[in-house]
Amino acid sequence: MSKAITLTPSLARSTSWRDYLAMCKGKVVLMLVLTAWVGLALAPDMGRSWVLQLISLLGIGLLSAAAAVVNHIVDREIDSKMARTRHRPVAQGRVSEGRGFAFAALIGGIGFVALVGAANWLTALLTLLALVGYAVVYTLFLKRATPQNIVIGGLAGAMPPLLGWVSETGQLAAAPWLLVMIIFAWTPPHFWALAIAREADYRRANIPMLPVTHGIDFCKTCVLGYTVLLALVCVLPYLIGMSGLFYLLAASALNLMFIAYAWRLKREPQHQSAMRVFKFSILHLMLLFVALFIDKWVFYVA
Numbered sequence: 001m002s003k004a005i006t007l008t009p010s011l012a013r014s015t016s017w018r019d020y021l022a023m024c025k026g027k028v029v030l031m032l033v034l035t036a037w038v039g040l041a042l043a044p045d046m047g048r049s050w051v052l053q054l055i056s057l058l059g060i061g062l063l064s065a066a067a068a069v070v071n072h073i074v075d076r077e078i079d080s081k082m083a084r085t086r087h088r089p090v091a092q093g094r095v096s097e098g099r100g101f102a103f104a105a106l107i108g109g110i111g112f113v114a115l116v117g118a119a120n121w122l123t124a125l126l127t128l129l130a131l132v133g134y135a136v137v138y139t140l141f142l143k144r145a146t147p148q149n150i151v152i153g154g155l156a157g158a159m160p161p162l163l164g165w166v167s168e169t170g171q172l173a174a175a176p177w178l179l180v181m182i183i184f185a186w187t188p189p190h191f192w193a194l195a196i197a198r199e200a201d202y203r204r205a206n207i208p209m210l211p212v213t214h215g216i217d218f219c220k221t222c223v224l225g226y227t228v229l230l231a232l233v234c235v236l237p238y239l240i241g242m243s244g245l246f247y248l249l250a251a252s253a254l255n256l257m258f259i260a261y262a263w264r265l266k267r268e269p270q271h272q273s274a275m276r277v278f279k280f281s282i283l284h285l286m287l288l289f290v291a292l293f294i295d296k297w298v299f300y301v302a
């Protein structure tokens, strides 16, 4: 008993499967898979079996999780300086870099093979490109280099609807890029709201996030600006006839709420509602993609 009390929290608990699970950023990956699934569901029906479709989504999920594991390894020093992330397995030394990389290679390898087997090479290679975009380009370089890090790096996280579409059709098309553009425009208000709430963390870790480099007030303006841009981008699937009136109404309601949240954040002198904006962003994207799905499969006759 007295021995347990003298141990530091990091040593008191040995490595467990929970650490490996935590490194996968499960909730983020589930959301990425949801957006991939909707991309797949909106693609022209190629008559593929649902089993192959499920394995394709699993492959996208596994490669996304592998990217998240690499992010934990590359960012271990930054993570150990921030209150939000200091308990992470690699930052605390419960999982070594070598074991972390081996785990990422294992699940990433399975994901890649699953995509080649159940979908096609193009999907496998594009998903690998998204992995490199997030785990290397964003995490290793952009995050430390520029306050536009998450705008540029956001492209990797925005790719899944395109990946889902290409897993079905085997070729690129213009329509799924609109879904990519939606997530691309959604990412800045999603992340900057959190960065405002955690500004002190990023300042301490010396990461050039927008609220640190340009101030919280300017960052709030950018959050508001991007919610307006997002509302405009969300109209495009309706305008090109990819989605119908149900989607347009649902998206408009969600976007008006997002703008209202951002407007309130901009108006308040402090930033008490920043976490509320961040949490709403997640609900917003989830409902938006559910609306795209319902619109196609319940209401829309093309």
Ligand code: HEM
Pocket: 027, 028, 031, 032, 035, 084, 138, 149, 150, 151, 153, 154, 155, 157, 158, 183, 187, 190, 191, 194, 282, 285
């Ligand atoms: C470069 C782009 C992005 C950045 C910088 C970013 C950043 C973050 C951060 C810092 C968190 C907080 C994690 C924590 O609580 O420890 C988070 C949470 C989350 N993000 Fe993002 N994100 C990005 C893109 C995305 C994308 C594309 C999606 C899904 C399509 C997404 C979905 C989520 C979800 C669902 C959570 C909540 C996780 C939880 O509650 O555990 N994010 N994001």
Ligand SMILES: CC(C)=CCC/C(C)=C/CC/C(C)=C/COP(=O)(O)OP(=O)(O)O
Pocket: 025, 028, 029, 032, 060, 063, 064, 065, 067, 068, 071, 075, 085, 127, 128, 130, 131, 134, 139, 156, 157, 159, 160
């Ligand atoms: C194959 C594919 C689709 C890859 C995309 C992978 C992926 C997990 C994207 C989500 C983006 C994300 C959670 C960024 C936060 O990183 P951060 O380092 O800024 O946040 P942190 O401080 O919480 O680690």
